[in-house]
Each structure stands twice: as C-alpha cells, then as structure tokens.
Amino acid sequence: KAGVTQTPRYLIKTRGQQVTLSCSPISGHRSVSWYQQTPGQGLQFLFEYFSETQRNKGNFPGRFSGRQFSNSRSEMNVSTLELGDSALYLCASSLGPSPYEQYFGPGTRLTVT
Amino acid sequence: ILNVEQSPQSLHVQEGDSTNFTCSFPSSNFYALHWYRWETAKSPEALFVMTLNGDEKKKGRISATLNTKEGYSYLYIKGSQPEDSATYLCQFFGNEKLTFGTGTRLTIIP
Numbered sequence: 017k018a019g020v021t022q023t024p025r026y027l028i029k030t031r032g033q034q035v036t037l038s039c040s041p042i043s044g045h046r047s048v049s050w051y052q053q054t055p056g057q058g059l060q061f062l063f064e065y066f067s068e069t070q071r072n073k074g075n076f077p078g079r080f081s082g083r084q085f086s087n088s089r090s091e092m093n094v095s096t097l098e099l100g101d102s103a104l105y106l107c108a109s110s111l112g113p114s115p116y117e118q119y120f121g122p123g124t125r126l127t128v129t
Numbered sequence: 130i131l132n133v134e135q136s137p138q139s140l141h142v143q144e145g146d147s148t149n150f151t152c153s154f155p156s157s158n159f160y161a162l163h164w165y166r167w168e169t170a171k172s173p174e175a176l177f178v179m180t181l182n183g184d185e186k187k188k189g190r191i192s193a194t195l196n197t198k199e200g201y202s203y204l205y206i207k208g209s210q211p212e213d214s215a216t217y218l219c220q221f222f223g224n225e226k227l228t229f230g231t232g233t234r235l236t237i238i239p
Contacts, residue, residue, distance in 0.1 A: 020172075049227065059173075059218065061227040072225050106172065114222040115161030115180050120172035 018043065020109050020121035028127045034095040037124045041088050041109030047071075048090040049118065050082060053104040062105075065090055066113045094126075102128045133221045135230035142239050149205040150233040152219030162217035163220040164193055164204055167232070170203045173218060178203075209237045 021040045041048050050062040061074040062069050065084035082092040088109070094101055104125050108118035134153045142148045154162065161180045165173040177186040182197040190207045206213055217233040 025198050052231075059229040061229070064227065071220070073225060073227070108173075114227060115178045117175045117178050118163065119175065122172055 019076055020107060020119055022105075022107055022121040022124050024124060025122065026125045026127075028129060029097050031097055032034055033097050033101060035089055035097060035126060036093045037105055037107075037126070039090045039092075039107035039109070039121060041090070041107075043109055045109035045119070046088050047110045047113050047116065048084055048088065049108045049110075050090070050092050051106045051108070052076075053106060053123075054100075054102075059106075062092065064113060071113055080129065097128045099128050101127060133219065133228045133230040135217075135219060135233050137233060138231065139234040139236070141236045141238055142206075144209055145147050146209055147207045147212070148209060148235070149203050150217065150235075152202045152204070152221075154200050154202075154221040154228075154230075155223060156198060158223040159197045159200075159221075161222040162195060162202050163222070164202070165218045165220065166215045167218055169216040176186060186194075204233075206235075207233075211237045211239055213237050228236065 023038045047066040049064040053059045063082050064072045068084045079095045084090045104123045106123045108120045110116035110118045149237045164176040167173040176205045179195040184195040186193050192205045195202045214237045216234045219230045221228050
C-alpha cells in the first residue's frame with residue numbers, strides 16, 4: 017500500500033507570493049490533516065478535513081486555507097507569503113478523524129525569501 | 130490556547146536502561162491522546178492512540194498509560210536500544226483542537 021505523498025518536496029518562494037501544496041492520502045483514507053513545523057513553534061495544527069469538509073481549524077490567519085477533493089486528496093494554500101511562513105508542512109491521513117491513527121507524509125519544505 | 134506540556138525536554142539514557150516521560154494536558158473536554166515517535170529526517174510515526182481513562186497500550190518494549198481525570202499520560206520504554214533515539218511527541222485532541230506537546234528528545238548512549 018502506497019504511503020502518504022506530498023508534492024512538491026521543496027519549494028522556494030518570495031514574500032508576497034502565494035503557494036499551493038498537495039497531499040495524496042493512503043488509499044481508503046478519508047481524513048487529511050495539515051501541520052506546520054518551525055524550530056521556534058514546534059508542530060502546530062493547521063486544519064483537518066474529512067469527506068471534503070473542514071472539521072477543525074488551528075489558530076492560523078486567513079492567509080492559510082485548504083480544501084479536500086472527492087478523491088480525498090487535499091491541498092493547502094498560503095497567500096501573501098511572509099518570511100515567517102518558512103517551515104516544514106506535513107500532512108497526515110487517517111481512515112477517519114481523530115482518534116483514528118494518523119500516517120504522515122514526508123513533508124514539503126517551504127522557504128520564503 | 131491549550132497547554133500540552135511534555136517533560137523532560139531532553140533525556141540521555143544508557144543502552145539497556147528503562148525510561149519514561151510525561152505528557153500533561155487539560156483534563157476537561159478530553160477526546161483522545163496520540164503518541165508519536167519522530168526520528169531525524171523521517172516523518173512522525175504513530176505509536177498509540179489513547180481514548181479511555183485508565184487505558185494502557187503496549188507495543189513491544191514501549192507502553193503508555195493514560196489518566197484523563199488528572200490530565201497526564203506516561204510513555205515507558207523498557208531496555209532502551211539505540212534505535213529508540215528520537216523525539217517523542219504527544220498530541221491532545223479536545224475542545225475541537227489538535228495540539229502537540231513540545232516533545233521529549235531521547236538519546237540512547239551505547
């Protein structure tokens with residue numbers, strides 16, 4: 017069974033630009049969660065989608081948005097990038113929302129210059 | 130903002146010794162607690178999902194307990210091995226928020 021895949025793996029963007037990251041869950045998984053990892057803040061929850069609906073959202077500004085498609089693939093978008101958005105973005109898939117076990121992808125390393 | 134704290138922040142343990150560390154979380158509106166192991170240059174790997182007060186889960190040499198009334202969970206590693214070196218994270222789900230602790234960085238000394 018293929019694992020969680022994230023594309024792209026690495027990305028360099030300039031301040032003010034916008035970016036879209038993609039996450040393909042494990043086949044059969046209907047829930048996708050997104051996390052941001054920075055050295056100063058650790059791992060922080062962005063949002064959780066289940067069956068195309070956002071179930072939970074973390075404390076991030078409206079520049080961070082996401083969506084889930086009918087095939088459970090998910091995208092997250094960050095508009096008007098700031099230097100502080102430089103981070104590792106991880107997505108995790110699970111059969112359903114918590115408390116189902118989550119399986120993490122390799123992450124997308126975003127650098128904003 | 131939910132406080133999910135892990136202690137200690139880092140730990141050095143001699144190979145073969147047993148060790149444990151703590152995750153503290155709000156005792157109200159508990160829904161679930163996840164434990165993960167995160168090795169350098171890899172993705173977090175799920176260890177346990179705990180939902181009931183008094184839960185005790187075990188996977189090989191690693192086990193975990195849960196006390197939702199007082200708001201803590203312990204992770205135990207018996208007979209530490211070099212491959213146990215990693216950061217151990219807990220994640221609290223409650224109040225419709227998923228909150229990670231800051232992690233315990235475990236280093237096993239051969």
